[in-house]
Amino acid sequence: AQSVTQPDIHITVSEGASLELRCNYSYGATPYLFWYVQSPGQGLQLLLKYFSGDTLVQGIKGFEAEFKRSQSSFNLRKPSVHWSDAAEYFCAVGTPSYSGGGADGLTFGKGTHLIIQP
Amino acid sequence: DAMVIQNPRYQVTQFGKPVTLSCSQTLNHNVMYWYQQKSSQAPKLLFHYYDKDFNNEADTPDNFQSRRPNTSFCFLDIRSPGLGDAAMYLCATSRDMEDTQYFGPGTRLTVL
Numbered sequence: 001a002q003s004v005t006q007p008d009i010h011i012t013v014s015e016g017a018s019l020e021l022r023c024n025y026s027y028g029a030t031p032y033l034f035w036y037v038q039s040p041g042q043g044l045q046l047l048l049k050y051f052s053g054d055t056l057v058q059g060i061k062g063f064e065a066e067f068k069r070s071q072s073s074f075n076l077r078k079p080s081v082h083w084s085d086a087a088e089y090f091c092a093v094g095t096p097s098y099s100g101g102g103a104d105g106l107t108f109g110k111g112t113h114l115i116i117q118p
Numbered sequence: 119d120a121m122v123i124q125n126p127r128y129q130v131t132q133f134g135k136p137v138t139l140s141c142s143q144t145l146n147h148n149v150m151y152w153y154q155q156k157s158s159q160a161p162k163l164l165f166h167y168y169d170k171d172f173n174n175e176a177d178t179p180d181n182f183q184s185r186r187p188n189t190s191f192c193f194l195d196i197r198s199p200g201l202g203d204a205a206m207y208l209c210a211t212s213r214d215m216e217d218t219q220y221f222g223p224g225t226r227l228t229v230l
Contacts, residue, residue, distance in 0.1 A: 034218070111159075
């Protein structure tokens, strides 16, 4: 079974500083990889995803992530954070269906809580 | 413009009193999912429908059931809610397998 590790429970960054959130996955083949953001009391919003191709993917709100197969990682980055980026960030892994007719849900990491200092 | 709609956004029920949460989608997606997210935890998949085919996760309690009467709607029924079932319940949809999942805003369930 696949698993996702987000080693940082909390990260504090000053507004305007760069950001990197770590994500490592465990899966036998190349998974589908996602980053979602969740504001308090809200649902999940997709930031970006990797299915195949270029290992550096661009997302919304100025975020990007890089898939590194050798490190089983999919770290999220942003060059300059804004106060509105404060939220919970979830990395998730999806796997192709084995049956050909169904679909698998996502396996989420435990999340990283991002705090922005003025 | 909302694509995945969940009603109600907040639900309060009493211990042991059945409750139903609703999810609808305007995307005409084949797959609909229900996740449970407890406070400060990651979302956990409960079950999903691929069209009319129901797929239950192995560790989902029998207390949780689901119905999908048509493509647009999917319901989560909790037959006898316990205090431990208080959580945010998230509905998601995807066009097909391997496609991106789009989430609704969630329903926060409180059990008194």
